Amino acid sequence: MHIDARFLENNSLIEGDICIIGAGAAGLSIALELMNTPYKVILLEGGGFQYDDRIQELYRGKTTGQPYYPIKSSELHYFGGTTGHWGGMCSPFDPVIFLKRPWIAKSGWPITREMLMPYYDRARFNLDIGIYGFDLDYWQKQDPTLKSFPFDENVIWTKIWNFSPPTRFGEKYRNTIVNAKNIHLYTYANVVDITANEEISCVNSVTVKNYAGKTNNVTASHFVLACAGIQNARVLLAANKQSPKGLGNDNDLVGRYFMEHLEIKSAELWLKQKSELKLYMFASPRVQGELAIMPQKQIEYEILNGIVSFTPLEIAKKIPSYITKWTNTDPREDQKYFDQATYEARGNRIVHFFESFKSEETRKMHQSFQMIMRLEQAPNPLSRVTLCNEKDELGVPRAALHWAFTSLEKKSIRKIYEIIGQQAGITGIGRVKLMDELLDEKDESLPVTTSGGWHHMGTTRMSDDPKNGVVNADCRIHGIQNLYIAGSSCFPTGSGVNPTYTIVALSIRLADHLKEVLKENKRLSNGKK
């Protein structure tokens, strides 16, 4: 069922068993799992079914520290969320990510990769990725020309990405959600406040507003905040009428430890003999390899998790770093710019007269490749989301993001290239060349061209200990019995790979937990009767 909240009567009360705030990858994955259950699900979406710049404007904020994208254009605010323009890159987090890694402060998840595996399996269906997606052997049997580098397998391995079409959740799941009998989707319902009981141990209701001037309240036995990494923190911090520091923020953790997923053009690989590097190109529509460092080497060298992709140098040089050009506050304009730049770099390739005599296959051969590092960011309490004094049109303070790194990021980048360079030397395939910004070992800063993947993590981090995390292993806020957080804001650490696949897996896990909790509540209330 779909209700446009702009046409509700003012001060209406909406009641349900569970209220999901946000209809992006996380919120929709939970709603899909709760479909056809006996529970009434209220799904609140701040925007409509299409991009609307006035709605997007509610996300505008300030940034300081390391240069970052405009907050307004870094997440999408309509049904389907940021899947409206994501690239579809999926790969699971490695088991090492979930471990306590002593050299990374505040690392360690309260769950293991093994515990998440069944949910990764289920998440494949939401994201339309195949069953053999991450098995290099499988893909090499399908296509023997997908050759991996001849490196020592105890040092470097090829991690496989699988590509979602990419699934646009807004398009794919709109009818399913709207036609689901127990899902009540409210569009143009922006949560502006959360009200808890007197002890602040249980949320009673959330207040929603829109530009039509309507203010309504939603009650439910359980609430899930699924508004993505920056907005989850913003909503909690802004709910400060009962807790001055914000809801769930007794230990001053909400908004802290903001992490991105770094993407840096940082080195070149020059080959002795030209190669297509087919396995490592975006050649196949569904699969691509990237170089990753074996876990025992990450432990030995005390480095962050990072992976390296390859693009022919002549093409890479024509594509600017995202951070320097994704500067428009309208995400559609930013997207258009990069689509055009990529087309010009890849599509309108000037072919030399003599080169045109060569076969198509030979023309794909290259001697030099840009290496792009994708690196997890170390948790850093100074990298954080806070509130601005300025408020949006609905009266909610805007988000302020201060993006900051530790010294571990640069150390890790250098070490990873050192390892790859050594393997390239031992095998005699070529040599690695570092970019100038990495040369000074004493300089811990990262270049201003350091981009993020628009992946916002860590602002409501997960830990069994309330002093180290906002939510527990079930993604429930410590001290509040019925308020949960979905999405990458719960990640205590990021990874070298993109977070969407893990967001969906973790959301399905949360949905299973909620179903159990609701079932138990129902059993108890039936027992009382």
Place this chain on the structure above:
Amino acid sequence: MKRRAFILVSITAGTATGIPFLYNSYRRSVWRNQPLIYPSLLSSFCDEESLRNLGISYRKINPAENSEKQLLSFLIPNKVREHSALTDRALESHQLEMKVQEDFMNNKIIVVNGWEISLTEARQCALLSLS
């Protein structure tokens, strides 16, 4: 007159461009036949000038190796140098390639002008820059 002028201009232009071309080709072939100053893998994507610059940078990083004598002693230990087999360029080249690989295996790696190269390669470049 015009025809004669044309021929003269053509010969002069041909000589002006041809001689440096032939000279450079000759130099390249001589250079490539000297394994000690020809890091073979690096040479597949670095031109002679870049390699010379690598060598200059290496000598700045390691002033103790700022002489031909020093560099030669690292590249070819005396005993081996005296061995008659080293008159064989191919063998010499092969031995240097092995030495480069051993450097990488033993972590004798140095970053010069951004390049992650072996110590042996760096010394070959340094020797080239002194030649």
